[in-house]
Structures are given as C-alpha cells and as structure tokens.
Amino acid sequence: NAGVTQTPKFQVLKTGQSMTLQCAQDMNHEYMSWYRQDPGMGLRLIHYSVGAGITDQGEVPNGYNVSRSTTEDFPLRLLSAAPSQTSVYFCASPKRGSGAFFGQGTRLTVV
C-alpha cells in the first residue's frame, strides 16, 4: 500500500513547454486534489475531483488542466508553462472523516 505516488520528483521546463504531473493513489479514496506550495502562502488548491469523471476548480486553476478517468489516477497538465508556475506541487487524497494523504511532491522550475 503505497498511498499517494507522484512523478516526477523534479522537473525543469522552458517557458511555453507543456507537461503532465502524474498522481496515483491505491487507497480507493473518492477524493483527489492538487495543491501548489509557494513560500509564505501555504498550500493553495488548484483542482480537485470527487470521483471518476468529476473535476472542479480550486483557488488557482488558471494554466492547469485535470482529468479523472479512473479512481486511482489524477494527472495535472500544464498547458504552456510560465515562470509564475515555478512551485512545489502536491497531490493529495483526503479521506472522509479524517485528513489527507499527500504525495512526495514535484519541484517544478520554469525558466
């Protein structure tokens, strides 16, 4: 039981490039979400999903797309990377009645 698995751990992109951050959970949780973490700003919600086929926007969704075709997977797509998207990204899977399990994070730098 690995919990929440994120790949890659590190990534450097050039401005304008696109990429997909992968997230998978093996806990059969209905809920999955993506956060970005920037210094002094805590964790801000990008997108979330309450089940396969259902996604919605969080606090800072612009420049990101998500899809949820299975319960296990919730990839985050950067459409055209910008320096403002340099951040640490965390995938999380909350459990009803308890807290959220977080992945190890992806450190993304856009140059």
Add this chain to the structure above:
Amino acid sequence: GQQVMQIPQYQHVQEGEDFTTYCNSSTTLSNIQWYKQRPGGHPVFLIQLVKSGEVKKQKRLTFQFGEAKKNSSLHITATQTTDVGTYFCAGPNAGGTSYGKLTFGQGTILTVHP
C-alpha cells in the same frame, strides 16, 4: 471565500521551550485539521478536531478547537529538535462532497535550537 490565517509565521525556540501556533478562520468550520511538514518533505496529517471546544493530546502536542469553531491552536510542550518543521492548519468547506476541499493557513515555521 473562506480564509484561514495562521500566526506566527516563524518561531525560533531553544530546545525544551514550549511552542504555540494559532489558526483563525473567517467562517465556521465543520472541522479543523493539523499537518506537519518537515523541511524538504510533504505535509503529514496529524489530527482532526470536530467538536466545539474539543481538546486532543498526542504526547507533547495539545490541539484545541475553539467554542465558535472558528479558531484552533497547537501547543508543543518542551520542544525537541525532532519538532522542527512547518505546522499547517486546514479547514474544509462545509458539507457534502466538499470535505476534501481544504483551505490551508500559511503555516508556522518552527526552528528549534539545541
């Protein structure tokens, strides 16, 4: 929208001293969650408080949820170097499928000097 404020932003203590971080929400919360993030690591869930006025303890950590369910605190007694990290509070939107839509405080960065 819902806002969660956390103070202080930084706290430096000598090993053995106590530490407290405070969390205030702009709206009433159905529950409050606390997380710890070690330097370079990911947030790890510590505890969830649900009831008004609830107090829970985990060894040297004491968590409180305010009577109005809008504020919370985390107190660490006799800090150790292993307590180093950032402590976050988080509150979900109330009800239904929003239980996982968490709003996080900015976090308190704790440094412990040996």
